[in-house]
Amino acid sequence: MARYKVTLAYDGTGYYGFQKQRNPNTPTIQGCIEKALRELGWSKSSILAAGRTDTGVHALGQVIAFDLNWQHPASDLLAAMNAHLPVDISLCNIEEVCPDFHPRFQAVCRRYMYHIFCQSIRNPLRERYAWRVWPEIEIAQMQYAATLIEGLHDFAAFGTPPGSKGTTIRFVEKVSWQWWKDAMDQKWLVFDISANAFLFHMVRRMVSFFIGIGQGKHEAKELGRLLERPPVHPIQGLAPPQGLVLVEVNYPP
Numbered sequence: 001m002a003r004y005k006v007t008l009a010y011d012g013t014g015y016y017g018f019q020k021q022r023n024p025n026t027p028t029i030q031g032c033i034e035k036a037l038r039e040l041g042w043s044k045s046s047i048l049a050a051g052r053t054d055t056g057v058h059a060l061g062q063v064i065a066f067d068l069n070w071q072h073p074a075s076d077l078l079a080a081m082n083a084h085l086p087v088d089i090s091l092c093n094i095e096e097v098c099p100d101f102h103p104r105f106q107a108v109c110r111r112y113m114y115h116i117f118c119q120s121i122r123n124p125l126r127e128r129y130a131w132r133v134w135p136e137i138e139i140a141q142m143q144y145a146a147t148l149i150e151g152l153h154d155f156a157a158f159g160t161p162p163g164s165k166g167t168t169i170r171f172v173e174k175v176s177w178q179w180w181k182d183a184m185d186q187k188w189l190v191f192d193i194s195a196n197a198f199l200f201h202m203v204r205r206m207v208s209f210f211i212g213i214g215q216g217k218h219e220a221k222e223l224g225r226l227l228e229r230p231p232v233h234p235i236q237g238l239a240p241p242q243g244l245v246l247v248e249v250n251y252p253p
Contacts, residue, residue: 010088060245112198
């Protein structure tokens, strides 16, 4: 029996989030992974994961772990798992790790990116992986406001902790707003944020508030006040899930 660490990518469009639900017929990423593992002789009750993504959220670097009695190279396990998974879920990398490795508790940094484009008329192809906003936004104040959230803060205004007794204090390592163009010369606005951990809906609430700044509905200084004097409950406003991607999870060497 060995413990394996896996880097996972998926298109979350057709799933009710990462975590499996009480109803076994509800499609989830975890449910698909565990079903594929059972085809290979896995008999445990649950895999371990770095975190839970919401319904419709995507991933390029989700990390999971599981124990399996596998008598072949890890590369063969990677191929076997991918052969049993749907096309919108893929194992990107697999390696054997120490028996006490935990993808959530040993993670030191998580990185998310949120994708936006500005257009008055809907674009079905782009909107699968981004939030279309209109009117046009000005990012200068958004970029300034982003500097306010770097460092250690109480982010209670933007999310709730995993447990009822959990803390809302998080350390944001890096954050930025940047325009970029793809190979088809399409313009995208990308929110890139790295932190030791995130609260439930934290990134999507932040994005919604930042867009309000870019459209003149909020001022950057309001963000500072929310961090200095957090409200009892998170603020209203939630960016849609399809623009959010879990990019990577980092661990100590």
